[in-house]
Amino acid sequence: MRWSQSLGGMALTLIVLNFKTYREATGDSAVALSKICESIASEYGVDIAVAPQAADIRAVASAVSIPVYAQHVDGVGFGSFTGHITAASVKAAGASGSLINHSERRLRLADIEASLRACRSEGLTSIICTNNVATTRAAAALRPDYVAVEPPELIGSGIPVSKADPEVVRGSVEAVRAIEKDVGVLCGAGITHGDDLRAAIELGAVGVLLASGIVKAKDQRKALEDLVTGV
């Protein structure tokens, strides 16, 4: 579902929490963190999606009712593709969307497109990650639901892209509007606090993709509460 279609066209801010392979978000901890996200989402009326590892999707999706996204889907379908992660398998496990081409799991252009098609054919929401304005333009041209622009040097830095490099966010928003205005722009890298999120929204983003700032926080609930005050 495209963001612009939610609530009769009123765009809701989307927060996607990437669990990466953090110890604090693997196995039972993935389920526990997802429950915190669900509770905050409900309490504060915000949209939070969680993106656990493939092997954790089923446990998480059974435990919470907020959207669960895969971190990666290969551009292959049913067949002889040992070790690949298919859209069909993550959907069967309960996922309703996926990141594609995250900075830590970059794909070839043809595979991004194939992965996007696989997501579409399974009805999964798609978020293509990009690293600058030019790749954001290219990704938008493929017509995913979202692109998430994350300058790699800021990922995990604690320095929010919305402050350190507002131009990459603004430029991405403009580039996407010029090419495919239905594609929502998320903003990632270094986002932690409500301030960062608010700055991202003011730059034209419809949401944020974040990870370490919440997952590795001493108090995950408190960190999430701080974040959602930015909505």
Place this chain on the structure above:
Amino acid sequence: MRWSQSLGGMALTLIVLNFKTYREATGDSAVALSKICESIASEYGVDIAVAPQAADIRAVASAVSIPVYAQHVDGVGFGSFTGHITAASVKAAGASGSLINHSERRLRLADIEASLRACRSEGLTSIICTNNVATTRAAAALRPDYVAVEPPELIGSGIPVSKADPEVVRGSVEAVRAIEKDVGVLCGAGITHGDDLRAAIELGAVGVLLASGIVKAKDQRKALEDLVTGV
């Protein structure tokens, strides 16, 4: 656990069924096929391990008590590794082993070694797949629990390697004995029938790795029954 340690040193023939991303072995079908494997394993007293997709491991491991293997584990641990499959996550989901470097998911040498270390540190049985005698030698030098030699041109062919190219099996067995005699040699590619399995054992293999011959059989149970008559 090394094969040679099972049953007080008496080697049991190991059958590993790779589910790949076949439709007939995804989601609910993965669970159903695993139950058939469990039933045959118990009825015939043979060792069968199943290797479903990462997102299906939890459902399969909850449903059966035979060993469940991952099809692939990345050589990374906890941390910033979005979209990767970690040993910790598949173990948390119920896996007790993993294929590494399957022909359809080849890894760089340094990553094979890192994946192997990750498996070891989580106590997962490791099977490194190889494509010829030379790479079998190299893989054995890394000291996994098993190597599984599969000439790529025979994978999915229905032509059993044990008949089409017995020398690659014999040569692999000899090469492994010369380098690391505790490493068990599995034989893959084209294995379907009891005859194929028997021929593999006679060539010195301690088991087989197979996929389409069983997964895509009209009657999976019957195909498995045919296979295990070879033990």
Place this chain on the structure above:
Amino acid sequence: MRWSQSLGGMALTLIVLNFKTYREATGDSAVALSKICESIASEYGVDIAVAPQAADIRAVASAVSIPVYAQHVDGVGFGSFTGHITAASVKAAGASGSLINHSERRLRLADIEASLRACRSEGLTSIICTNNVATTRAAAALRPDYVAVEPPELIGSGIPVSKADPEVVRGSVEAVRAIEKDVGVLCGAGITHGDDLRAAIELGAVGVLLASGIVKAKDQRKALEDLVTGV
């Protein structure tokens, strides 16, 4: 140089001959074939560029005065990048352009963009190869000099894309015009004869990318002559 700028805006048909790693186009044979191309280009007044292997660029560029393109350039610059092919090195050897992301050397999206930037900063003409209309759109959004659309299943088939799948050419031309009208569309895969080239031009392509039809022809000169009759 953009195609549209040649001859005061009048677009010349561009023929790019990819030498791949064919024996008939390696080492001395690369030089010999390049001389044939130069002779035909001069005799028939057509634009032919040759794309030999990296190690052959210098010998070819010393021997002919038609444009010499690299087959691939990595998206890295000067530094610690052992085994990579840089824009600076192929330019120093005499190249004036490069293929990027050929079907047999696919790149990650971020690397395509980095390779393109590297080509630009060295003044090399850039041709991004794509596999369908969607990836052509994405590639055009990056603003290379050319995109070359080649359905992988037709590469080396002898079945010209301009006949087998005219829609992919027409769709690519339209998609590019809508996004970046200055980007020229080349059409590849299965092109051999003058007819194929003419059909490509009629579909809106400004040139062709071809390989085996010429390189592996019994009589390379005759094959080229047949081809250029299509201009």
Place this chain on the structure above:
Amino acid sequence: MRWSQSLGGMALTLIVLNFKTYREATGDSAVALSKICESIASEYGVDIAVAPQAADIRAVASAVSIPVYAQHVDGVGFGSFTGHITAASVKAAGASGSLINHSERRLRLADIEASLRACRSEGLTSIICTNNVATTRAAAALRPDYVAVEPPELIGSGIPVSKADPEVVRGSVEAVRAIEKDVGVLCGAGITHGDDLRAAIELGAVGVLLASGIVKAKDQRKALEDLVTGV
């Protein structure tokens, strides 16, 4: 040629200088640096091989008579392999050996083996790079002419592996002797001075692989002279 065969079995210390894609070793600068290496090799009676970028091999090999190595060779032969670097092409350009699997150009295990076979069939000396004792064992099992062990964290650090981590060198030498005693062990990463080289030889290495310490030295000749005093 295996190191142990040089001078009637008397091993000569081999120095391999990796030019990477350094500006100071690209194009004309690659030729100039190679001439310095040749002059030092002749003056001091040491074996120095240079490894320039693929596109520079021909110019370098025409200018000097010391061995010229490629930095990388793909495991493919003649055929449809656009953008790949073949053993045949680097040999035609004048190379007599190649690095394989350098830390900055890691290969899949099956591709290392295929690259090694390609080098052998063209008569090229092969050096497989590895990152620790375990991968050194695996590489040696493939029977290249040399393995070069380089802990990635020390590459370019200026901290010589022979001092920072002598165990990885000693362990590699022992591992190789146990598996394939004809394979020579080179030692890389952080090597700059004559002391570093001497320490490497004392640990059992037959030579060194180095790069930035010489290439990026203010005075390349002086840096090389300092190094060869260690022989």
